[in-house]
Each structure stands twice: as C-alpha cells, then as structure tokens.
Amino acid sequence: MKTLNLSIGLLLLTLIWRPVWGCEPELGQCVDKQDWQLGVALGLGLRTNPLQDGDNIPLVLLPDIAWYGEAFYLDNDELGYQWYDSGKYALETFVNLNKEAAYFKYFHPSNLLFSSFSINSSFIGPATTEQLRVSKDDVATRRWALNGGVRLHIRQAHGEWRVSGVTDVTNVHQGHQFALSYSRIWQAQDWRVVVTPSLTWKSAALTDYYYGLDARDGVMSRFYFNGRGGWQPGLDMTITRPLSDKWLLLVKANWTGLHGGMTDSPLVQDDHINTFFVGAAYRF
DSSP, rough: OOOOOSSOOOGGGGGGGOOOOOOOOTTTTOOOOOOEEEEEEEEEEEEEEBBBTTEEEEEEEEEEEEESSSSSSEEEEEEEEEEEEEEEEEEEEEEEEEEEEGOOOTTHHHHHOOOOOOOOOOSSSSSSSSOOOOGGSSSSOOOOOOEEEEEEEETTEEEEEEEEEEEEOSSOOOOOEEEEEEEEEEETEEEEEEEEEEEEEEEEHHHHHHHOGGGGGGGOOGGGGGOOEEEEEEEEEEEEESSSSEEEEEEEEEEEEEHHHHHSTBBBBSSSEEEEEEEEEEEE
C-alpha cells in the first residue's frame, strides 16, 4: 500500500519569492534583522513527481521560518552568510538541502519543511528495447545531500538577477549545479505578481547518482543507465494580495523542464515537473 500523501510542508521558500537580502519595505517583503519571522500557508495544491511510481506530493500546510542577523541568516532550509551588500549588488555563501532525493522519499526533509526501498530486480510494466521502466520503489536508497555554494544578486528597479553555483559538501554524489534566474516584479494596487524564468545546469555526477542505474540497484544489466549533465529551464509565477494585517492571498505556479540526461533514465516517466498552490498565508 502506498504511503498516504498528506503533506505538512514543502518549503514555503519555494512558494513565496523572498530574495535573500532583497528587501522591499513598501511591499512588506522584509524580515527585520535580529528578528524571527514565522508563518504558515493553508490551501490546496500539489507538486508532480516525475519518477516511475512516484506519487504526486500534495501541498496543504506550508511553514515559513526565517531569521536574519547583520550577516548570518536562516531562511527555511538555507543557512548563509552575507559578505557584501552595496544595495545594487550582494554576495553570500550558503548551505541548503539538495532536493533531488525528495522524489524518492516522501518523508524527505524538503517535503516535511516547504518515500527507502528494498533492493531487488523487479520492474514495472513490459520491458522492450524501446521502453525500459524501473520503479523508484525497487532501487537502492538515494541519500539526501547538502549543497554548499555562492550566490550573486544584481538588483534593479523592478527585478533582480541571481547567479549561483553549488557543490555537494556532504560527498554523497560529488556533483555540481549552476543556476541563472531573473525575477520581475509587477505591483498593481494591492496585487503583486512575480515572474521568474530560470536556467539550471546539473552535472553528470549529480544526475547519475539519483537517476542512473547499475549493480547497486539489483536490476538486470539491460536496465543500466548512466546519467548525463544538462540544462533545465524553469518558469515560476507567484501572485500575492494582502487580506488583512496578518493574512495574505497566495497563488503559485511553477514549471520545470527536465534535461535528456535525466529523462532517458528508466526511472523517469515525465519530462517536466509542475507545482501549483492556492491558499492563504498567515504571518505571526
């Protein structure tokens, strides 16, 4: 029987665009220094799972936790240090969770904030030369990892560029990621819309660890697959509107395209990931 997918959180970090150190007091997006911000969003939504036999992750209750000091900060799953901030430019180093393992384990930390398997040789569906399928439940455990990286912000009047590079500091997959994004903000009376196109490169080592198949998985050799590096485009839209001093209407939609070095794997059935959420957020 599959695990009942009742989410008590994907990180609200992925649902409300609050750029690190990108503060806009007139829009209510600041976190006061030396102060905690606690919030929760209630609503309906889901994040699709691209894996074979991967259950979609419902979004129901989403916590938000943040604290900012003069240089150190905690923002949900990210702990960082700001080295430079000129107003237009900012630079920080940070560590955060790599969320790749969340598609294999429902009770992964990134699912409980924002399913371990037996090793055998079974597989799902008819296997042919053209289409090989392997269930995520029938492969070796994919461990979660910590990213360590650096991020540059370039702020403009109505938006922000972000460039970041991260590497695996826990030596789980020894892979790397590079990301470029631009967030454009529109404000119309009480309505606030943020649209963020992005492009992310994931290395072959990272892709192969999570989506490759070999002797560790106990599957037949015809299912073996070596993951390759590649670029993944993304598009995110967040809409907010204050409902009161404490409550905020929140609508979120996100699409991420998956690169061929991942989607060619017998573990993967979809070439994209969709996220949608609509609800109300409360800030304590």
